[in-house]
Amino acid sequence: MAVMTYREALNAALSEEMERDPDVFLMGEEVAEYDGAYKVSKGLLDMFGSQRVVDSPISELGFTGLGVGAAMAGLRPVIEFMTFNFAFLAIDQVINSAAKMHYMSEGQFPMPIVFRGPTGAALQLSAQHSQACETYYSHAPGCKVVTPGTPADAKGLLKAAIRDNDPVAFMEGELLYNFKGEVPDDDDFVIPLGVADLKHEGEDVSIITHGKMIHVALQAAQKLDKDGIKADVLDLRTIRPLDMSAILETVRKTNRIVYLEEGWPYAGTGAQIVTMIQEEAFDHLDAPIIRVTQADIPMPYAKNLEILAKPSADHVVKAVNKVLYR
């Protein structure tokens, strides 16, 4: 096992996949000469040249559509959004073109393209730069959604996403780029899409979550541990495909569920998963499921308000106590 940052893990995944397959190229704002706004693509320009590591104009709709066209014609583009906040300009090309192309052409055009970049809030960036965007993408059939929370997951899942033949929204965490963790040394370390990972084991309650929020969930689990409460922390890792069997397994084991997500509550990922749990494991629930989400407001700038708006370990502990009727 090597210890590396989340950023280095993503960089390694990109360079390994570009080495392996000449059809893979990286395009986005500042990805080449600047080494990436978050330095994820550091050094790739020198390794692969300006035909394969390409600085785009600030034209999200345009270069996203360019990637979709290149994928139709047989390449495997990785399109970087500096952040997913800017990808709203491009969502027409992601949903109307990429996600639907294979279906509306009756299978004539597979769409092997990855849209990647950070999602969610960082620190005091206020409303337009602080939002979790995964629900917009998982809503559309035809689009896969991946949200890695650790360096190992970042590497293994990005490699799988690049090899997948469907469009993948690969959503990273801005505050995770410096996060260090162990990454297996395998020459070809790939984590298949659709496999959740139990990040902490317990039997009293399940905290189900994804992406950056796994760290909040793990913090909560440690606090609860001191209180004698043992929690399962299930990291979904991919939102679509969704590891429903892992969800049902933890539901059957603890019978008490808290869903934690960084995004807003209305029609969020948690709303979908709660629906599915009650459809498929109603009899295994000993309490109503509680969701912990961002406050249902645009993100405020003031530090104290921002803290109040974000889901925290304390929110999770409170929710756990509620489902345990404590």
Add this chain to the structure above:
Amino acid sequence: MAQKKKKKNALLEHDISEELALDLMREMLLYRRFEEKAGEAYAIGKIGGFCHLHIGQEAAAAGSIKPLSREDYVTSAYREHTQAIAKGVNPNAVMAELYGRSDGSSGGKGGSMHIFDAECRFMGGHGIVGGQVPLATGIAWKIKYRGEDSISLVFMGDAAVNQGGFHEGLNMAAVWQLPCIYVVENNEYGMGTAFDRVSKTEMATKSAPHGVPAHVVDGQDVLATYAFFRDLADKVREGAGPQYVDLQTYRFHGHSMSDPVSGTYRSVEEVEQAKDERDPIAILGATLKGAGVLSQEAFEQMDVEARQIASDAAEFADASPLPAPEALYKNVWAEINPNGRLFFDGRPEQGEAS
């Protein structure tokens, strides 16, 4: 006298053989009769949804697509039935797609606005105004990336030049010198809005800010259009970079089958005058007859053949089965991952992993 002489010289002037000119006439007649047949089928409920006919714009399709090679890519918007046929897609498959049948070019799942044929390199069939412009730019990107010598040609309506994606696409194509020809089929109206009501500047100026050369072509004159695109495609193939064409044409029908031909936004007289003076079939017919290349009899025989192909296509479409219910979930995904769930409803799922 001068007029007659010009007609006689038109083939020479454009370096187009008699045989090719006759082929262009056959093509345009086929497009006209095919679209008329589609209009009839729509009227009796055989075709649903939106259906945008290309009648009046036949020379624009034949003149720009026929000079291309099979390896060249064509991408379009939603008035694309006859462009697909021009690129080699079987008329039967196009008509069956309009009918929503299993033998359609997209198995009935695309419909009128989404004709695709990977083999013919007809890349759709896109329904969001201007959305296809970045796609075609990406196709040109792939050609350059792999060092191929094909080109990418994309059609859009005049309204598309007011979309952001148009400008983003042209800018990138210019920066990277991509082999792409951007063709505005300028029929003067975006649905019911005259272009000059929504643009302060002329159509031919739209590419200038991006450094993409602009050309204005009479899209009702198929010989001029063919000669122009033949030469332009060669130039782009040889590395001239992206090009922009204001291909001036006129639509004889309404925006779609559910829209009026005239009335609130253009007068009956305007449409009638265009039909009299700017019908591409009549224009080529006069040239060929004037030059002694085509007799009235031969023209009528061509028309009979075109009508036959169109009615055969309708018959083929009508006989083609509806898509099987099992097709419903097929091809949502190119890859069904072995783990996890991809569909989120209770209906039977095709090929779904457990």
